[in-house]
Amino acid sequence: MKSTLQHLFKAKFAHMTFLGFSAGIPYYLIFSSLSLWLDQVGIERAAITLFSWAFLGYSFKFLWSPLVDRLPLPWLSAYLGQRRSWLLVAQSLVIVALILMALTDPAAGSGALTRMALAAVLLGFSAATQDILIDAWRIEASDEKDIAMLSSLYIVGYRIGMITSGAGALYLADFFGTSSEQYLYEAWRNSYLIMALTMLVGVVTTWVIKEPKHRKDWQFEVKDYLGVLWVFVFAVTAFILSYAGFSEVKADIKTGFDNWFHNTALSSVLAAFIQLLFSFVMAYLVGGFVARTPWVNRDMARFVYVAPVVDLFKQHRKHMWLLIGIICTYRISDLVMGVSANLFYQGLGYDLSEIATASKNIGLIMTLLGGVLGGYLAMQWGIVRVMIIGASLSALTNLLFMMMAGMEKDFELLIYMIAADNLSAGLAMAAFVAFLSLLVNKQFTAVQYAMFSSVMTLFPKILGGYSGAMVDAVGFAQFFFMTFLMGLPVVVMLIYAEGINLIKKPKKAVDNVETPEQS
Numbered sequence: 001m002k003s004t005l006q007h008l009f010k011a012k013f014a015h016m017t018f019l020g021f022s023a024g025i026p027y028y029l030i031f032s033s034l035s036l037w038l039d040q041v042g043i044e045r046a047a048i049t050l051f052s053w054a055f056l057g058y059s060f061k062f063l064w065s066p067l068v069d070r071l072p073l074p075w076l077s078a079y080l081g082q083r084r085s086w087l088l089v090a091q092s093l094v095i096v097a098l099i100l101m102a103l104t105d106p107a108a109g110s111g112a113l114t115r116m117a118l119a120a121v122l123l124g125f126s127a128a129t130q131d132i133l134i135d136a137w138r139i140e141a142s143d144e145k146d147i148a149m150l151s152s153l154y155i156v157g158y159r160i161g162m163i164t165s166g167a168g169a170l171y172l173a174d175f176f177g178t179s180s181e182q183y184l185y186e187a188w189r190n191s192y193l194i195m196a197l198t199m200l201v202g203v204v205t206t207w208v209i210k211e212p213k214h215r216k217d218w219q220f221e222v223k224d225y226l227g228v229l230w231v232f233v234f235a236v237t238a239f240i241l242s243y244a245g246f247s248e249v250k251a252d253i254k255t256g257f258d259n260w261f262h263n264t265a266l267s268s269v270l271a272a273f274i275q276l277l278f279s280f281v282m283a284y285l286v287g288g289f290v291a292r293t294p295w296v297n298r299d300m301a302r303f304v305y306v307a308p309v310v311d312l313f314k315q316h317r318k319h320m321w322l323l324i325g326i327i328c329t330y331r332i333s334d335l336v337m338g339v340s341a342n343l344f345y346q347g348l349g350y351d352l353s354e355i356a357t358a359s360k361n362i363g364l365i366m367t368l369l370g371g372v373l374g375g376y377l378a379m380q381w382g383i384v385r386v387m388i389i390g391a392s393l394s395a396l397t398n399l400l401f402m403m404m405a406g407m408e409k410d411f412e413l414l415i416y417m418i419a420a421d422n423l424s425a426g427l428a429m430a431a432f433v434a435f436l437s438l439l440v441n442k443q444f445t446a447v448q449y450a451m452f453s454s455v456m457t458l459f460p461k462i463l464g465g466y467s468g469a470m471v472d473a474v475g476f477a478q479f480f481f482m483t484f485l486m487g488l489p490v491v492v493m494l495i496y497a498e499g500i501n502l503i504k505k506p507k508k509a510v511d512n513v514e515t516p517e518q519s
Contacts, residue, residue, distance in 0.1 A: 012141055015209045017157040019134045022202025024161020026094055026127035029101070029195055030120045032342040033169045036352065038116075039343055040183045041107045044468070058457055061128040062450035064232055068132050071225035081211030083140070087133040088206050093126035095199045102192035105185040130202075132450065140212035155371065163364050165195055170356035180346055224297040231296060235287030242282040246275045308448045316439070319502055323439065326493050327452060328459045330387070330432055333395045333487030334425050335460035337480065340467045344401070344476050349409045358415045363422040370426020378431050384498045387435060390428025391494060395487025397421040402480035432456075 068086050072078070076085040100119035104112055138154060169191045176187030250271050257267035291301055316323055345355045378386045400417050407413070436452045463486075471479045 012209070013153055015205050016138060016141075017153045017160075018201050018205040019137070019209075020154040020157025021161040021164070022091060022157075022199060022205065023127070023131055023134050023154075024158035025165045025195060025198055025202075026098075026123055026130075027162050028166035029098065029169065029192065030123050030127075032338070033166060033173075034101075034120065035340075035342050036170065036346060036355070037173075037188050038106055039346055040178060040180055040188075042183075043106065043113070044472075058124065058128045058131070058454065060454060060458075061132055062454045064129070064229075065132045065450045067225055067229055067232070068129060069136065071229070083133055083137050084206055084209065084211050087130065087137070088203065090126050090130040090133060091199055091202050091206060094123060094130060095196050095203075097123035097126055098192055098196035098199070102189045102196065105189075107183065107185060137209070137212055141210070156368075159364050159368055161198075164198055166364070167356040168198075169195055170352040174352040174356075179351060223295075224300045227296040228301060231287050231290045231301075234290045235283040238286035239279045239283035243275060243279040246278055250275050308451065312439075312448060312451075319497075319500070322493060322497060322502070324455070326490060326497065327436070327456050329486075329490040329493075330391060330428070331456060332460040332463065332490070333391070333398060333483050334421070334428075335457065336464045336467055336486060337398050337401070337483040338464070340471055340476075340479065341401075343468070343471070344405070345414070347476070348404075350411070350414065354411055354414070358411070358418050362415055363418045366419045366422040367426035367429075370423040370428075371430040372426075373423075374427035374430030377427070382498075383431050383435050383438070384494055384502065386431040387428065388491060388494045388498065390424060390431050391487060391491045393424030394421075394428050395484050395491070397424050398480045398484045398487070402477050402484070405475070405477040405480065 070082075072082060073085045073089065076088070079085070080088065097119050101116060101123065104116045104119060106113050106116045134154070172191035172194055173187045176184065176190050178184040178187035253274060254267045254271040257270050260267075290296065291298070313320055342355060345358075350358075374386055374390060377389075397417075397420050400420065404413065404417055436456070439448075439452065467479070470482065474482070
């Protein structure tokens, strides 16, 4: 009994909760809270939802995860260790990004809005880097007895962080005097500065925790890591320059689509998508060219990036495209809808305190309950069956919001709607996390899991960036119906996956399961 109690009160359990809290803070500050801030300024919905692309850092973190994993920081890594040094840098960048956002008034003109966008991108990049390191620390600091407990406490801390940056930021902004009727920049500035202070919880925890032991199965020289870093830098630079340069022909493309479809909103979406696709292609070509130069260690690049992908295709070659389809679209219904949800609430006349109470407090509590229920049902009924239930409920609850779009303001109804939506989302996510766990090979846990967690949000986040244009084109009611339709294909894929017993794997593969990262 005494040993059991000692096991339950390990210091690293508290540390994991605090690190989870630190990871959860940035989420709503570049998502729904920022959307409400920009909406109060009077920014168009189509422009507001494009800010959700700041989350693309989470979707591409696998590109720099090997560098964070192995590249030592001068002096700092020797003093704090590899994990703690990088974690401290990432948390410091999160704080800097939040301060930059706080000190920028988006109502001051297009230049200020651009600075806000750059700060949001920095926040997304640094927050994604922090997630990589916290996930690595959790895995390396755990053993077979406490990995489940550490993961559960991480989720608890993460959700508390989300409540703090979601409901907390809105309550603070409301307390300091801003509203949809009368915008007050100082209120949002103070709110975001206080949110930056909350990140000190993670900074202090990083100083306190112990550096975990690292595997030594492969090592490369610093110059090799720097070579891969240059590939990343050149690819990102190519993306930015291509995206900016494409703006000159974007208007002509949009005009062509206007003449073809006679739909301005649809033409804008298609033109923006082509601009984004062109930028990705140019980044790939430039990155590939730099990777072939003598400064890049090709053996390292192959081991870091190619070997994990090859392993995935070897393990799942028969149904790889089905898996990709499920991973890419499982969260599409709730993520695309979620980008414009707060704009919908504020448009119906709810103030910040009401939105915070219903959407953030009650909503996140119901998400936690849904997660517990999803985990229990997955053990009883099987993971894919619960994924089918979760995906179906996530799509169906969007129909409730479609009905709500034609009703008068009713706070009690709002609470019930959001409670149902978040309960289904929590249930779906719990099963999805378990599903991803069974796909990972332990030999490539870090990179393969980063790939999975990146892919699962990439397509929904890109599409979510256009949700404002969709709302402007068809209205909220039709938009919610569209998100319902978006959720149906993955239900069909999952029913097929259950019929072919997709995730029934040999014992060796099951033993290679790691605890997946929460997003």
